[in-house]
Amino acid sequence: MKKLSLALLGCLFQIVSTYAQTTAIDSTAYKSRKLKVEEVNLVSGYYSQNGNNSAVTGGVGTEQLTDFANTLDVVLVNTDKKNRQYTWTAELGIDHYTSASSDKIDPSTISSASSHDTRTYPSLSMARKDNNGNTIGLAASFSTEFDYTSYGVVLNYAKTSRDNNREFSIHLQSYFDTWDVIYPIELRPPGGGYSGRGMDPHIYKPRDSYSASLSYSQVINKHLQVALLMDLIYQSGLLATDYQRVYFTDNSERIEALPSNRFKLPIGIRANYFVGDRFILRLYYRYYQDDWGIKAQTANIELPIKLNAFTSISPFYRFYTQNAAQYFAPYAMHNTGESYYTSDYDLSKFTSQFFGTGIRFSPENGILKIKHWSALEIRYGHYIRSTGLHSDIISLNATFK
16 A cells, blocks of 8 residues: 655645634624635545456456555535535545456457556535534536546435434435447457447447435434435446456357346445443444345444544444346356346355454544644455455545544
């Protein structure tokens, strides 16, 4: 994992100290309405995986991939004349990955553009909370990489009870994606470009996603909090990946073909139980199904432990199981008469486990006695799948206030 840039941290300290100055008290009855930085978060992570079921080469071959991800968000707050609080968040994310399997789109090259790429994804959001427990929000996002662009819009609403023991929220999200279609090299017609349409290398296909996320949380007593969660998700457009190969029982080869729409329904429950002053038991269960035939279950447990006033650790474990989509078959097991087909093992039957721990430091005088560096968290997780895929991820989160 790369080290954090000291120059960048210096800039963050300067930003925080500039905006965290004490403001003059307004002579009116209203609170200060000036816009100020509330929090700055820097998250950096390194991910590495390997396996032998690459969808690019028909369900066989290396799945080796690495990803170095960084996100920076700045949270600003202010109040208006009606004493409503506004929270503004600006975020910038940059991921750089290398993928051995993607390079097999054209295996004759030593290193093609598809073997590595950088994804950039900025976003802006605003939330307004009034004195009656109503919070409304709006967010916009953008993401781009070598063969893909995406625009997103999110609308939020939440209602909190007067005693703060209950909350209902709804999040409406829409994402509008465009793929620059790329075919495997051997499936392009002679003289064709990436997509196979003459010498023009570009055919663009859309994919739209719409979701409504509903949640209801309730404080049962001083030890137990529970939340019920449900998502309604609909996708349409190009849901297959055109550079992923599929091989058939007669040794023929085609590009992946999947339906142009998909409906997903996850339902979950989350519970936090406070065991004294040092332990929190966090439990989560989710049931999922979609109209491609996948049914899945997730169970997660996390146990944050407070070692002292400024340090805590959070071991966690997640178990996941799913059956295969009706369109999945392994390498060279599809029949030529099928309308839809894939050998992507993300759509296969498998079980997986993800486990690890995090450690969080939040000293009273700041990290390294830097006042505004309020917290530092490091997390590590190891993932194993019954298909043979395994991965490791380590992340660092620095918070400045």
